[in-house]
Amino acid sequence: MAIIDARTLPDASPIEADLVIIGGGMAGIALARELAGGPLQVAILESGGMEIDGENQALYAGSGVQRAPGNPDRPFDDYPIQSRVRALGGSGHVWGGxxxxxxxxxxxxxxxxxxxxxxVTREAMQPYYDRACDLLEIARFPLERQPSTDPARQPLALDAADGFFPAPRAFSKFSGGVDKAAFDAFRTRFAEAPNITVYLHANVTKIRRRDAEIVGLDVACLSGQRHTAKAARYVLAVGGIENVRLLMASENLGNRHDLLGRFFQGHVTYSADGDAEAEGTAVTISRDTPMELYAPAKRGAHCVIGADLQAQARLKTGNFTATLFRATTTNPDTKAIARAGGRLAGRGDGQVLGYFAMAEHFPNPESRVTLDPDHKDSLGMPRVRLTWVYGEQDYPDLERSVAGLADALGASGEGRLCWSIPRDKLLAISSASRHHMGTTRMHADPTKGVVDPDLRLHEASNFYVAGSSVFPTSGIANPTLTILALVMRLADHLKRETVQ
Incomplete structure (x- = not known):
């Protein structure tokens, strides 16, 4: 129907629909697209405008700290504001695709x-992953691994005995950082459907309930207007931190068992260039044949080295990946690795690639998002405090995973791996991604999860939560595709409820 600036509505305007989606990021947009043209009247309430704006971004500001055993605490106050985007399209504006x-x-x-x-199983998720891939116009990811017939893209011989396998990665054009024109069409054209209305600059400040039913929303604009929104059903999709913030600010909705905001999980990478005293994180590959499968010359589909369930069970570790890349002397972060590679290539003895490691961040109830009642934003909402905590198992697990891959490379004759980062330096050198997971985890048992397997809030009959906050575990993959797959699944559930 339209994209409307909520600031232009008369004060105290009622917004009514069959379904209200709180948040116009990738999850909210994908859900609306699935429902476009259908019988449900859908309203999206987006806090930001069409583009990134400093005043809107400031609503994200909070405090944070990272903690890990044996490492000094790392102040992380900038992370809550820098890792998200408050505009139609959400973090799709800066997502790499x-x-x-x-x-x-x-x-x-x-x-x-x-x-x-x-x-839910990976097998049960396959049709939803397929639909998410179609939405993003990328090749589908089959459940069974497919052999490569391209001689320039042959995998390392690590899989059969050791459980390390080539895990594929692809790139979508629907990203503000990749193809802005395509992204702009993705985030706006769905609103042309007669049953869709998008409201910009519409900040939900409170979710109102009566017993086990949500009965309305308070909506505020930075310009001062106040509105209300009411629907038969609601979906909260404002991200892994903001989902928690709004629920907690709404009389602790969803927190009957003290699970809301706990189990925060993030993705970080670990790598280091070498110097005169230490080697960097590098892989020496014995073969001289191209490594296009893992380290293509140009940005595009490739594979990382992953650890399957067999490897994890054998090593008693979580998920792990090593992402290989071509080191260059023009990159200040990879100069030493590139020089080592040049020396090796000069002898005609294989090749050297850089790599960065990622290890699954284990669910930890002490890693959490809470509210800071002493500091409020310009709408009067309490700001967030992120305490991102690694447990006793995380870093030993990372080191065992690295050692397991090193053993597999050596035993197969495919290469050698160098790991030169002391455990007490891991937190300081880690680089955090914009992935916020686990804070409204799904579980069939309400004493173990905030939402049920259908993503319905255990404490409300007509309220759902979407996004990576519902992930019970983090895995290693960028979460966007799984977020969208879960949205496809939720859309089907909402459609079934509509016809019942």
């Missing part, structure tokens, strides 16, 4: 990892 499904192991309950296991 990288896509991958979670691995089958990510959905499994692994006895050696507390709080692991999803209430």
């Amino acid at each position: 990288k896509c991958a499904p979670l691995d089958p192991a990510d959905f499994a309950e692994r006895a050696w990892i507390r709080h692991s296991g999803w209430p």
